[in-house]
Amino acid sequence: MRVVGARTSDGSVFVGELSEDGGRVTVFADRDTFWASPAAHLEAGPGGPTLQLSAVTIVPPVVNNARVLCIGLNYLDHVKEGSFKDESLPEVPTLFARWPQSLSSDGAEVPVPSGEDGLDWEGEVVAWVGSRLVDATPEEALAAVVGYSTFNDITSRRAQKQTSQWIMGKNGDSSGPLGPMVPAAEVGDLRDGLQVQTRVNGEVVQHGSTAQMIYGVGETLAHISRSFTLNPGDLLATGTPSGVGYSRTPPWLLQPGDVVEVEIERLGVLTSHIVDNGHRLKTDHA
Known part of the structure; x- marks a missing residue:
């Protein structure tokens, strides 16, 4: 699993799993919510939307x-x-x-x-x-x-x-x-x-x-x-x-x-x- 930050056009930053081909990010949660309980999020896996890399900017989470x-x-x-x-x-x-x-x-x-x-x-x-x-x-x-x-x-x-x-x-x-x-x-x-x-x-x-x-x-x-x-x-x-x-x-x-x-x-x-x-x-x- 590779975990990255994804910033959307409105400036929001989500934490998600980068796909194996590097083309998509599947969201765990927004950045602050993820770091409130990171181990639990990693254990549960990403359950949020999948964002195309073309629609976001990869940033450190x-x-x-x-x-x-x-x-x-x-x-x-x-x-x-x-x-x-x-x-x-x-x-x-x-x-x-x-x-x-x-x-x-x-x-x-x-x-x-x-x-x-x-x-x-x-x-x-x-x-x-x-x-x-x-x-x-x-x-x-x-x-x-x-x-x-x-x-x-x-x-x-x-x-x-x-x-x-x-x-x-x-x-x-x-x-x-x-x-x-x-x-x-x-x-x-x-x-x-x-x-x-x-x-x-x-x-x-x-x-x-x-x-x-x-x-x-x-x-x-x-x-x-x-x-x-x-x-x-x-x-x-x-x-x-x-x-x-x-x-x-x-x-x-x-x-x-x-x-x-x-x-x-x-x-x-x-x-x-x-x-x-x-x-x-x-x-x-x-």
């Missing part, structure tokens, strides 16, 4: 007040390849935030902001929180995950490196392409090892396994829940393997015309198109 939390350094090989290679591994995950407005969908155009030499790729898995978490144990937190998606944490490196805070480099327009949500029951435990591969214009640039993650999904969500409440619809981006562009010699950054794909076992392929800065005026956000 994300509620407006969702928190998009991201682990910055979660694969040891990635830590070693970057500017943090000489530092000791922190006891807790390094977290930063995205705003939902930075998210986009499969096939989106991602503009290179002015002042950047290009953009960097970071293929990874996103976990979707399906129930409220407060002071949760890792086991409770992992059980609350309702689904997973392919994600590309596309980064403006110059903006990111200007300060110790990463928000500017991690919130560019449309810079968080997010694939359909696949129910957790169909994905299994990430610690068993899902293959993660990123390709630029067909060339493999990242190849890792979720079994290599330093901080697990349950442990990280439990850690967050001790500081603030997590709610249904919040997201956790779990970090990227080695092979990012800025750490290469010479650095390799995405340029207008490039096509970047992230493929994750059981979750599918997510494709993004890099465009010039002029497209920012035309970018359509959820």
